[in-house]
Amino acid sequence: MAGQRSLALGLIGCGTMGGSHATQLVSLADAHLVVACDLDITKAEAVVAQAAAAGHVVRATSNLADVLADPEVGGVIVATPNFTHRDVVMQALEAGKDVFCEKPMALTLADCDAMIARAHELGRKLMVGQVLRLITVFATVRRLVAEGVIGKPFAVRIIRCARRSLDGPWAATWRSKRANTGGLLHEVNVHEFDFMRSIFGEVESVAAMSANFTRPEYDYEDHVIVTLSFRNGGLGVLESSVATAIGATDGLITGERGSISYDWARNSVRYRLLDGTEEDVPVERDLGRSVQGELSSFARWVLHNEAPVVTAEDGRRAVQLAEAAYQSIAERRTITLA
C-alpha cells in the first residue's frame, strides 16, 4: 500500500467507542471510513449519517462478511464487545485485512497469543487501542519521566474510581457479565496497566483483592485493588472502582528526585522536586486527539510501515496483568509472571 495517501477503513461495531472512532476519522488525513458495520443496522446507519453530514460517503451493513470481502477496505477497526474481539479479529486477519482492535485485546492471554501468532503467520498488522498512551495528560506525564525530571521513577499509585450509572454509554447489558468483559480489570484497567508498563517496564509479580459491594447487577467486582512489583524494582498500586460517589482519576509517580501528580478529570499535571522546585505543567485538552493519534499511527503503519505507537504486544501484556490479578484473587496469593 506504499504510496497510498489515506487508508480505507471498515468499522466493525458502531456503539460508543465505534462512534468515537467514526467521529475522529472525519478529520483525519491518513485514514477514512468506507463502511460501517454493526449487528444493529441502525447504529451503522447513524455513523453513515454522521459521516454524510461531514461530506463523507460511507455505506452501512450488518454483515461482517460483507466488510471483509470488500477489496476497497484496507484495514478494519474492531470496536465490538470484549468477548467478540478474538473471533472478529481472526476473521479479519484471515480475510487479509490489517486490524486495529479496541482494548482489551481479548479476554485471555492465550487468545492474545493466538491472535498475534496468526497475524504474524499471515503477514498482517495488528494494533491494540491502548489509548492512554496518547491522551494528553498521560502523554505529558510520560514525557516528563522520559526527560528525567523526577530522576529514576520507583513508585506509582493510580486511582481510577467512578460511580458508573445504570443508564448512558456504560449501561450496555453485555457489560454486566464477566464472561463478556473479562471483569473490571479487562474492561477498564488494561489502560492503567499499559500506562504503568510504559513507564516502569515489565512486571515481576502481582497481588490483588476485590469485592462487589454495591452492584448486584454485575456478576463481577465493583471495586478492586492491585499491587505490582516491577522487574526494575519499582512498586505500583492501582485502585479501581465503579462504586464510588466521588470520582477520582488521578495518579502519583515518585522518583529519586521528585514526584509527578496528575488529575485526568481536571486535565492537570504538576511536579515537585526534592529541591523545592514546583511546576504546574500546561496540558492541552485532549478533545479526541488521542483517538486521532492512534488511528493515524495505525494508518501510517499500514501505508508507510512507520512503527506504531502501541503494539499488539502491549495489548497482550495488559491482558496478562489483568489475568494475573484475577489469578491472585482466586488463589489468594502473589502471582509471579513468567
Ligand SMILES: NC(=O)c1ccc[n+]([C@@H]2O[C@H](COP(=O)([O-])OP(=O)(O)OC[C@H]3O[C@@H](n4cnc5c(N)ncnc54)[C@H](O)[C@@H]3O)[C@@H](O)[C@H]2O)c1
Ligand atoms: N479505548 C477506550 O477508551 C474505550 C472506551 C470505550 C469502549 N472501549 C472498547 O470498545 C469496545 C466496544 O465498547 P462500546 O462501549 O462501544 O460498546 P457498545 O455496546 O456501545 O457497542 C458495541 C457495538 O458492537 C455491536 N456488535 C456486537 N457484536 C458485533 C459483531 N459481531 N459485529 C458487528 N457489530 C457487533 C453491537 O451491536 C454494539 O452496537 C469494547 O471492547 C470496549 O472495551 C474502549
